[in-house]
Amino acid sequence: MSKVQIMTGNSAAAAAVMLCDVQVVAAYPITPQSQLAEMMSQYIESGELKAEYVRVEGEHTALTVCISASTVGARVFTATSANGLLYMHEQLHWAAGARLPIVMCCVNRGVGAPWTIFNDQQDSLAQRDTGWIQLYCRNNQEIHDTILQAYRIAEAVYVPVMVCYDGFVLSHTMMPVEIRDLEAVREYLPPYRPHTILTPEDPRCLNPVLFPNRRADGEGVLRDGYMEMRYKLEAALEQSLEAIAEASDAFAKRFGADHGGLAWGYRTEDAELHLVAMGSLASEATLAADALRARGIRAGVTGIRAFRPFPKAEVRKALEGAKAAVVFEKSISYGNEGALCTEIKGALYGTGIQPAVYNYIAGLGGRDVKARELEAAAGESWDDCLAGRREKNTTWLNCVTG
Amino acid sequence: MEKRDENISAMCRPAVGEAGRTGDWRTLRPVIDQARCIPAVKKKSACFLCWLYCPEGVVKATIPVEIDLEYCKGCGICAEECPAKAIQMVREDQPDE
Amino acid sequence: MPENLFKINTKEYILPGSRACQGCGLSLFYRYALKALRENTIVTLPACCLCVLQGLYPSTPVMVPALNNSFASTAASASGLVAGLRALNKADTTVVAIAGDGATFDMGIQALSGAAERGTDFIYVCYDNEGYMNTGTQRSSATPMGALTTTTPILTKQQHKKDFLKIMEAHNIAYLATASPSYPLDLYDKFVRAKKIRGTRYIHVHVPCPPGWAYPPKDTVKIGRLAVETGIFPLFEIEDGKFRFTGRSKTQAERGNRLPVINYLEKQGRFRKMNAEQLKQLQAMVDAKWEEYLRKAEG
Numbered sequence: 001m002s003k004v005q006i007m008t009g010n011s012a013a014a015a016a017v018m019l020c021d022v023q024v025v026a027a028y029p030i031t032p033q034s035q036l037a038e039m040m041s042q043y044i045e046s047g048e049l050k051a052e053y054v055r056v057e058g059e060h061t062a063l064t065v066c067i068s069a070s071t072v073g074a075r076v077f078t079a080t081s082a083n084g085l086l087y088m089h090e091q092l093h094w095a096a097g098a099r100l101p102i103v104m105c106c107v108n109r110g111v112g113a114p115w116t117i118f119n120d121q122q123d124s125l126a127q128r129d130t131g132w133i134q135l136y137c138r139n140n141q142e143i144h145d146t147i148l149q150a151y152r153i154a155e156a157v158y159v160p161v162m163v164c165y166d167g168f169v170l171s172h173t174m175m176p177v178e179i180r181d182l183e184a185v186r187e188y189l190p191p192y193r194p195h196t197i198l199t200p201e202d203p204r205c206l207n208p209v210l211f212p213n214r215r216a217d218g219e220g221v222l223r224d225g226y227m228e229m230r231y232k233l234e235a236a237l238e239q240s241l242e243a244i245a246e247a248s249d250a251f252a253k254r255f256g257a258d259h260g261g262l263a264w265g266y267r268t269e270d271a272e273l274h275l276v277a278m279g280s281l282a283s284e285a286t287l288a289a290d291a292l293r294a295r296g297i298r299a300g301v302t303g304i305r306a307f308r309p310f311p312k313a314e315v316r317k318a319l320e321g322a323k324a325a326v327v328f329e330k331s332i333s334y335g336n337e338g339a340l341c342t343e344i345k346g347a348l349y350g351t352g353i354q355p356a357v358y359n360y361i362a363g364l365g366g367r368d369v370k371a372r373e374l375e376a377a378a379g380e381s382w383d384d385c386l387a388g389r390r391e392k393n394t395t396w397l398n399c400v401t402g
Numbered sequence: 403m404e405k406r407d408e409n410i411s412a413m414c415r416p417a418v419g420e421a422g423r424t425g426d427w428r429t430l431r432p433v434i435d436q437a438r439c440i441p442a443v444k445k446k447s448a449c450f451l452c453w454l455y456c457p458e459g460v461v462k463a464t465i466p467v468e469i470d471l472e473y474c475k476g477c478g479i480c481a482e483e484c485p486a487k488a489i490q491m492v493r494e495d496q497p498d499e
Numbered sequence: 500m501p502e503n504l505f506k507i508n509t510k511e512y513i514l515p516g517s518r519a520c521q522g523c524g525l526s527l528f529y530r531y532a533l534k535a536l537r538e539n540t541i542v543t544l545p546a547c548c549l550c551v552l553q554g555l556y557p558s559t560p561v562m563v564p565a566l567n568n569s570f571a572s573t574a575a576s577a578s579g580l581v582a583g584l585r586a587l588n589k590a591d592t593t594v595v596a597i598a599g600d601g602a603t604f605d606m607g608i609q610a611l612s613g614a615a616e617r618g619t620d621f622i623y624v625c626y627d628n629e630g631y632m633n634t635g636t637q638r639s640s641a642t643p644m645g646a647l648t649t650t651t652p653i654l655t656k657q658q659h660k661k662d663f664l665k666i667m668e669a670h671n672i673a674y675l676a677t678a679s680p681s682y683p684l685d686l687y688d689k690f691v692r693a694k695k696i697r698g699t700r701y702i703h704v705h706v707p708c709p710p711g712w713a714y715p716p717k718d719t720v721k722i723g724r725l726a727v728e729t730g731i732f733p734l735f736e737i738e739d740g741k742f743r744f745t746g747r748s749k750t751q752a753e754r755g756n757r758l759p760v761i762n763y764l765e766k767q768g769r770f771r772k773m774n775a776e777q778l779k780q781l782q783a784m785v786d787a788k789w790e791e792y793l794r795k796a797e798g
Contacts, residue, residue, distance in 0.1 A: 068579030
C-alpha cells in the first residue's frame with residue numbers, strides 16, 4: 001500500500017521528527033507553527049514517540065531546553081515562527097557557538113511591528129548571521145525529507161540547522177507526501193554522538209568566559225581564545241557545504257528523492273534569464289519560467305535551497321551563462337536591498353560572471369505572489385537587460401510605493 | 403610544533419590556581435599562635451572554625467592547623483572568627499613575629 | 500573533626516586559586532553546597548559572580564560538571580538538563596541551577612516560574628547578594644530599601660526587597676528553604692535534604708558581598724550572622740506546605756530574642772544614607788514578617 005498521503009506542511013514536519021527518534025521536544029505555540037507543536041505532543045502523549053515534551057513558557061526557554069538537553073546527549077527538536085524566532089535570537093547565537101546539532105523548523109512568517117500572521121521570510125533571514133545552517137523547502141515532501149537530512153547534517157558538522165518553510169502557503173496547505181520508512185531512516189541517521197562532555201565521571205565547565213587571547217591550561221597546552229573558537233564555527237559552516245551535498249546525495253540514493261542539495265535548477269541548461277528565489281516562491285517561479293519560455297525567452301529558475309552556508313560555487317556555476325538574474329525574495333535587509341540579492345552579487349564578484357542583477361521584494365506579510373506577476377516582472381527586467389539598463393532600484397512587487 | 407586545541411566548543415578542565423597564585427592578592431596574611439589555638443593546646447580534634455569558615459578551603463583541619471599561603475587571599479575571616487583569638491593578620495611586608 | 504563536623508563530607512570540590520573576591524560569601528556557600536550535593540550533580544548557571552568563580556577557559560576550580568548559559572536562562576537550562584537526562588535514563592543525577600538574585604528575581608523569573616509550575620525535578624538555588632554584583636553593584640529587585648548601589652547612588656533604593664520567597668511559596672513546590680553561609684552546617688543539612696526530595700526544590704541563600712555591601716572582607720561571616728540574628732534573614736524550611744524554623748532562627752522563635760535591625764545595617768557602608776523613616780519601615784516589616792512566620796510555625 002502506498003505510503004503517500006496528502007497532508008499539510010506542519011503534518012509532514014511532525015511525521016519526519018517522529019521518524020528521527022527525537023528524545024526531547026520543547027515548543028511554544030505561535031501561528032502558523034502551532035499545529036506542529038500540537039502534533040508532537042499528540043505523538044508523545046500517545047506513546048507513539050518515546051520522548052520528553054517540555055511545555056515551555058516561552059520560545060527563549062524552548063531553545064534553551066534544546067541547548068542543555070542536546071549538551072547531555074539527547075537528540076532534540078523545536079519549531080517556531082516570526083516573533084517567536086526573534087525572541088529566541090540570543091539563544092540562536094548560543095546554540096551555534098556551543099556547536100550543538102539542534103534541528104529547528106522555522107515556519108516562515110513576517111515580523112511585527114506591525115503584526116502579520118501571514119508568510120514572508122523576514123524572520124529567518126534576519127537570523128542569517130547567527131551561525132545556523134538554513135535550508136529552504138519548496139513543498140511538503142521536501143519539508144519531510146529535509147528534516148531527516150537536517151539531523152544527519154547537524155550531527156556530522158556540529159552546527160544547528162534551521163529548516164524553513166513558508167507559513168500557511170506550505171504549513172497549512174495539503175500536498176502529497178510519502179512518509180519515509182522508519183527502519184530506512186534509522187539506517188540513514190547514525191546515533192547522535194555528542195562532542196560535549198557534561199557528566200559527573202569527567203567534570204568539565206562548559207561555555208565559560210574566554211579571554212581575547214589564547215591561554216595555557218593546567219598542562220601547559222595553549223588553548224583557544226574567543227576568536228579561535230568562533231573561527232571554528234565558521235570553518236564548520238564551510239565544511240557543511242559538503243555535508244549538505246552528501247546528505248542530499250545519500251538521501252536520493254536511499255529514498256529516490258533529490259531536492260537538490262545546496263541549490264537546484266529548473267530549465268537552466270541553456271537559460272539566459274534566471275529567476276532566483278527560495279522556498280515556495282521558487283516553486284512558483286518555475287511556472288513563470290515556463291510562461292517566459294512560451295514567449296520565446298530562454299528562462300530558468302535557480303532555486304537556493306541552502307541560504308547558509310551560502311552556496312557560492314553553485315551560484316557561480318548556475319549563472320555562468322546568464323545574461324540576467326532576477327532575484328525575488330520575501331524579505332529585505334532594511335537600508336540596503338534583499339539579502340539574497342546581496343549574496344548573489346557577492347558570490348559573483350571578481351569572477352567575471354556578470355549578469356545584470358535585478359531585485360524584487362515580494363509577498364511580505366502574506367501578500368499573494370502569482371506566477372503571472374513573477375513572469376511579468378522577470379519579463380520587464382529582461383527588457384531592461386536587453387536595453388542595457390543594468391542598474392535598477394529594488395522593486396517592491398505589487399505594492400503601493402512612492 | 404604547537405598542539406592545536408582540539409575542543410570545538412569551550413570545555414574547561416579542573417585545575418588548581420585558575421586565577422593564578424591568588425596568594426599574591428594579599429596585603430595581610432594569617433599567622434596562628436599555637437599557644438592559643440584550641441586543638442593545638444588540647445592536642446585533639448576541636449574547634450577548627452578557621453577551617454569551617456574559610457571561603458577558599460585553604461585551611462587544613464590538622465594539628466597544627468595549616469594554611470596554604472600560595473592561595474590564601476588574606477580575607478581575614480579565620481582571624482575574625484577564631485574564638486581563641488589565636489590568629490593575627492600580619493602585613494605581608496612584616497615577619498610572622 | 501569535632502563531633503558535629505565529623506558528619507559532613509570533608510572532601511573539597513573547589514580547588515584553591517579561584518577568581519572569587521577575598522571573603523566572598525558565595526564562595527563559602529558554594530563550598531558547603533557542593534559538599535552536600537557530592538559528585539553525581541550537574542550545575543547550570545548564568546553569567547554572574549558564580550560564572551567568574553567557575554573560571555575562564557580552559558580551566559575551572561570546580562570539580563563537578565557545570566553548564567553555563569545566558570542570563571535569563573538558568574531554570575530553562577536546568578529544565579533541558581532534566582529532560583535530556585531523563586530521556587537518556589540518567590535521571591538519578593541531581594540537576595542544580597544556581598543563579599544570583601538578578602538572574603532569579605529579575606530576568607530569570609519567567610524561566611523559574613515556568614520550571615516550578617511544570618514541577619521540574621531539580622534544585623534551584625538563588626544566591627542573594629542583593630544586587631547585580633558581578634557588573635559592579637547595580638540595583639536589583641532584591642536590593643533592600645535604603646541601600647546605596649551604583650544605580651541608586653544618591654537617593655538609595657526606594658522599594659522594599661521583592662518578597663521572592665512568597666512568590667516561590669505560591670508555586671506550591673516540594674521544598675523551599677533559606678540558608679546562610681554563616682551557618683554552614685545548617686546550609687549543608689538543607690542541601691542534603693533537598694537532594695533526596697523529588698520535584699521542584701528552591702533554596703534561597705543569603706550571601707554577603709564585601710565590595711557590594713561596603714564592609715571589610717573579614718566580616719562576611721559576622722554580617723551574615725547578624726542578618727539572621729536581627730531576623731532580616733530567617734532560617735526556615737517549607738516542606739509539603741509545612742513551615743519550620745531551623746537553627747538560630749528556631750532558637751529566636753522560641754526565645755523571642757531578635758536583635759534590632761540597626762545592628763546589621765550599621766556595619767555596612769551601603770546603608771549609610773538610609774534615613775530614619777526607611778529604618779522604621781524596615782524594622783516594622785521584619786516584625787510583621789516574623790508575626791506571619793510564627794503563625795505559620797505554629798499551625
